[in-house]
Amino acid sequence: MLKLEDLDLERIGWAMQDDHSMGAEFYLNLDTGEVVIPGFEEDLSAEDIEAGNYAYIDRIEAYESYRHMEDFAVSLPDGRARTELEQTLIRSHPFRHFKDALGHFPEEREAWFEFKDAAMRVVIIRWLVGIKAIEDPDASLGGGDEAGQGPTG
Numbered sequence: 001m002l003k004l005e006d007l008d009l010e011r012i013g014w015a016m017q018d019d020h021s022m023g024a025e026f027y028l029n030l031d032t033g034e035v036v037i038p039g040f041e042e043d044l045s046a047e048d049i050e051a052g053n054y055a056y057i058d059r060i061e062a063y064e065s066y067r068h069m070e071d072f073a074v075s076l077p078d079g080r081a082r083t084e085l086e087q088t089l090i091r092s093h094p095f096r097h098f099k100d101a102l103g104h105f106p107e108e109r110e111a112w113f114e115f116k117d118a119a120m121r122v123v124i125i126r127w128l129v130g131i132k133a134i135e136d137p138d139a140s141l142g143g144g145d146e147a148g149q150g151p152t153g
Contacts, residue, residue, distance in 0.1 A: 002133050004125070013120040015057040016127075017065075026057040030133055055131045058120045060123060062095075066121040069098050072112055081105040 015026035015035050027036045027044060030053055038044035048054055068091060086103070088097035102109040106149035128134045 001135060002030070002033045002128075004128070004134050004137060006126070007134075008023065008035065008119060009124050010059065011035045012124050012128075015115075016060045016120070020059060024028045028057055028131075029054055030131075033133075055133065056058065058127075060120075064123065066094065068116055069094070071119070075115070076108065076111075081108045084126065109125040 024037050029036055073085040083103045088094055088101045090096050102112055129136045
């Protein structure tokens with residue numbers, strides 16, 4: 001089993017958020033904790049994958065990314081930034097409009113990146129626990145599924 005502190009959570013998060021438009025696939029090496037891109041960084045055979053030494057890193061679902069934007073917007077104090085960000089979420093192309101709106105609010109933009117990093121950390125840890133790559137860090141606290149309860153979970 002891997003240790004959470006030995007994993008590059010940023011790289012795993014990057015793999016989960018990649019749109020796969022270049023045809024790349026991402027795997028987590030369950031022995032070393034490295035993120036592997038077959039054909040680019042390492043030769044990875046079907047036998048290696050079937051042997052259980054690698055876990056495919058799925059792309060995060062759009063609804064989950066959307067929920068992160070919603071949670072962030074409602075976490076802001078009442079004001080122009082919150083109103084504009086909430087309005088972007090009910091328009092067509094909410095991801096694009098959300099990003100554009102953040103450009104008008106530098107402080108909120110920085111806060112968004114911190115919020116998103118924290119939210120992705122929860123997603124990554126939940127995934128790692130689900131594939132049994134790490135032990136549940138919340139299990140030692142006697143809690144349930146706190147990892148799935150939001151970015152501060």
